[in-house]
Amino acid sequence: MDNAMQTYIVGGAVRDELLGYPIKDKDYIVVGSTPEQMVAAGFRPVGKDFPVFLHPKTHDEYALARTERKTAKGYKGFVVHASPEITLEQDLARRDLTVNAIAKNEAGELVDPFHGIDDIKSKTLRHVSDAFVEDPVRILRIARFSARLADFNIAPETLSLMQQMVEAGEVDALVAERVWQELAKGLMERKPARMFEVLRLCGALKRIIPELDKLWGVPQPPQHHPEVDTGVHVMMVIDYAAQQAFSLPVRFAALMHDLGKGTTPKEILPRHIGHEERGVHLVKDVCKRLRVPNDCKELAVMVAKFHGKLYQSLEMRPSTLLEFLIQLDAIRQPERFNEFLLACEADSRGRTGLENCPTPAADLMRKVLAAASSVDAGAVAKAYSDTEKIKVAVFEARLQAIKLAL
Numbered sequence: 001m002d003n004a005m006q007t008y009i010v011g012g013a014v015r016d017e018l019l020g021y022p023i024k025d026k027d028y029i030v031v032g033s034t035p036e037q038m039v040a041a042g043f044r045p046v047g048k049d050f051p052v053f054l055h056p057k058t059h060d061e062y063a064l065a066r067t068e069r070k071t072a073k074g075y076k077g078f079v080v081h082a083s084p085e086i087t088l089e090q091d092l093a094r095r096d097l098t099v100n101a102i103a104k105n106e107a108g109e110l111v112d113p114f115h116g117i118d119d120i121k122s123k124t125l126r127h128v129s130d131a132f133v134e135d136p137v138r139i140l141r142i143a144r145f146s147a148r149l150a151d152f153n154i155a156p157e158t159l160s161l162m163q164q165m166v167e168a169g170e171v172d173a174l175v176a177e178r179v180w181q182e183l184a185k186g187l188m189e190r191k192p193a194r195m196f197e198v199l200r201l202c203g204a205l206k207r208i209i210p211e212l213d214k215l216w217g218v219p220q221p222p223q224h225h226p227e228v229d230t231g232v233h234v235m236m237v238i239d240y241a242a243q244q245a246f247s248l249p250v251r252f253a254a255l256m257h258d259l260g261k262g263t264t265p266k267e268i269l270p271r272h273i274g275h276e277e278r279g280v281h282l283v284k285d286v287c288k289r290l291r292v293p294n295d296c297k298e299l300a301v302m303v304a305k306f307h308g309k310l311y312q313s314l315e316m317r318p319s320t321l322l323e324f325l326i327q328l329d330a331i332r333q334p335e336r337f338n339e340f341l342l343a344c345e346a347d348s349r350g351r352t353g354l355e356n357c358p359t360p361a362a363d364l365m366r367k368v369l370a371a372a373s374s375v376d377a378g379a380v381a382k383a384y385s386d387t388e389k390i391k392v393a394v395f396e397a398r399l400q401a402i403k404l405a406l
Contacts, residue, residue, distance in 0.1 A: 005030055005031065005032045005033040005037070006030070006031045006032055006088070006105065006106075007030050007031075007062070007105075007106055008028065008029045008088060008103040008104060008105050008106075009026050009027070009028055009103065009104045010027050010028070010029045010091075010092070010095075010101075010102070010103045010104075011027045011095070011100050011101075012024075012025070012027070012100060013025065013026040013027060014102045014104050014110070015099050015100055015102065015116070015120070017104075018102070018117065018120050019120065019149075026060055027061060027063070028060060028061065028062040028063070029062075029063055029064075029065050029088065029091055029103065030062050030063070030064050031084075031086070031087065031088050031091070032065075032084045033064060033084060034064075034083075034084055035051050035053075035064070038051070038053045038062070039053075041056075043056060043062060044056070046061075047063070051063065051064040051066070052064075064086075065086040065087065065088060065090065065091040066086060066094070067086055067091070067094060088103055089111075092111075092113060092114065092128070093113075093114070093129055093131070094128075094131060095128050096127065096128065096135070096138045096141055096142070097119075097125055097126060097127060097141075097145070098115060098116035098119045098126045098127075099116045099119050099120050099125065099126075100116070101113070101114045101128050102116040102117060114128050119155075123149070123151055123152045123153060124153060124154075125142055125145055125146065125149070125152050125153070125154045125155065125158060126154075126157075126158050127157075127158045127161060130161070132158070132161055133161055133164065133165050133168075133170070136170035136171050136173060136174050137174065137182065139162050139165060139166070139170075139171060139199075139202060139204050140174075140179065140182035140183070140186075140199075141182065142154060142158070142162065142198060143182075143186060143194075143196075143198040143199045144185050144186035144189065144195055146194040146195055146197075146198045147186045147187075147189035147190065147191050147192050147193075147194045147195035148186075148189040148190060150190055150191035150194050154198065159202060162202035162204070163202045163203055165202075166202055166203040166204050167203070171204050171207045171208065174208075176289060176290050176291045179208055179290055180290045180291060180292060183195075183208075183290070184248055184252075184296075187238065187242075187248060187251045187252060187255065188242075188248055188251070189242070190242060191239055191242065192239060192241075192242050192251065192255075193235035193236070193238055196212070196235060196238075197235070200213060200216070208290075209286055211259045211262060211282045211285065211286055212231075212234070212255070212256075212259065212262075212286075214262030215229075215230040215231040215234055215258065215259070215261060215262050216229060216230070216231030216232070217229065218230040218231070218261050218262060218264065218269070219269055219270040220233065220261070220270050220272065221270050221271060222270075224351075225351055225352075226352040226353055226354070227351060227352040228270075230258055230262070233258070233350060234254075234255065234257070234350070235350075236350035236351065237254045237255075237257070237346045237347055237349075237350030238251055238254050238255050238346070238350075239350070240254075240346045240349050240350045240355065241254045241342075241343070241346040241350075244342070244346070246339075246342050246343075246346065247339065248296060249295050249296045249299040249300075249339055250299070250342045250343045252292070252296040252299070252300055253296070253300040253302070253303040253304075253339070253340075253343040254303070254343050254346045254347065254350070255300075256279075256283045256286065256300040256303070256304055257279070257300075257303045257304055257343065257347055258275065258279065258304075258347075259278075259279045259282040259283055259286070259304065260272070260275030260276060260277070260278035260280075260304065261279075262282075263275075263278050263282070264278075275308075276304060276305055276307065276308045276309075277305070279304040279305070280301055280304050282304075283297075283300050283301050283304045284297075284301060287300065287301075298336070299336060299339055299340065299343065302328065302336075302340055303340055303343045303347075306327075306340070307343070307344050307347055309324065310340075310341075310344050310361050310362070310365065311361050312361075313361045313364055313365055314360060314361055314364060318399055318402045318403050318406060319399055321364075321365075321368045321402060322368070322372060322395065322399050322402055324365075325337075325365070325369055325372055328340060330365075330369050330372075331369070331372055331373055331398075334369065334373065337365075337369065338366075341359075341362040341366065344359070344361075344362060345359050345362055367405055367406070368405070368406075370405070371398075371401040371402045371404065371405035371406075372402055374401055375397045375398045375401050377394045377397075380393050380394050380397045381393070381394065
């Protein structure tokens with residue numbers, strides 16, 4: 001590289017190193033260079049919207065220092081300007097949070113023009129400049145960082161800006177794929193409930209997932225739910241799922257499982273008769289609007305529809321247990337069925353004082369599935385030529401296996 005060029009590690013890698021977290025990816029900024037010089041030095045251009053290059057050996061991303069100017073609503077309404085004259089400080093100034101606006105030079109010295117190190121010490125998420133309001137994705141990012149850095153607080157002036165952005169309709173300009181991308185990342189963090197608390201606090205949750213926002217203030221029977229509030233319960237459920245390191249589909253299903261309770265008629269509260277069936281339509285609406293991937297959608301619909309029925313399985317006859325397995329397609333898709341049970345486990349244990357309660361219904365259904373799956377359906381089928389008779393014979397063989405197991 002040219003001697004006039006200077007390279008810095010910036011953003012999350014510097015922040016995470018200061019926090020003592022493992023570093024996943026390193027982002028580099030190059031000051032004082034042109035695209036032609038980068039190519040001449042062996043870098044491969046890959047950026048569509050602004051100059052980004054892959055290092056010829058490490059394949060790490062190197063971006064030229066740049067500035068951004070807002071020209072239209074939404075997160076794509078920017079004009080990007082990159083040139084050798086742009087300074088490191090100008091590049092850092094366009095970043096969202098002070099904790100993400102720290103750079104480290106090749107000698108290992110920190111450059112911190114916006115006092116991000118102080119904010120790391122005081123555990124504060126604070127915007128770098130008023131340009132924060134120009135990009136609505138930053139609301140989602142702050143919410144996601146809150147789930148990752150659960151002991152950090154948002155600076156009051158930053159929260160005020162977020163609320164102003166929501167009121168100005170900036171969140172409505174977000175595209176579904178970007179919303180889902182940020183929500184999915186936040187769900188996989190240590191304390192996903194913090195993300196939704198922040199989105200509620202600034203008013204964004206009401207715009208993004210109004211079906212979820214409605215759950216706060218909705219009571220449940222205290223004998224089953226000591227925490228009473230449905231919104232509080234759902235947050236406990238997703239945090240339990242995170243503690244157990246459950247997969248994204250399980251965590252999303254946990255988030256969606258009680259949406260039907262937000263539509264319970266007031267006169268029957270705190271009971272929620274039929275909330276499962278009502279919830280199915282709401283989950284489908286959310287998944288369609290946010291373009292949720294199929295694995296997450298299918299599990300979320302299944303959990304919303306059947307989590308109540310699972311708890312009734314302890315009273316079911318063997319034949320009804322087998323029919324329930326078939327309804328859940330558990331024999332053909334045992335992995336998805338297990339994820340269904342994990343989401344239901346999170347539902348059971350996401351309650352005040354019941355974090356370690358037993359889950360006999362899930363234990364029973366695992367036992368029932370193991371028995372039903374032990375039957376060699378192919379061998380049973382060989383004795384019959386009629387499809388209907390095969391179906392009945394396989395069902396009977398599985399039923400006998402379940403009866404023996406129980």
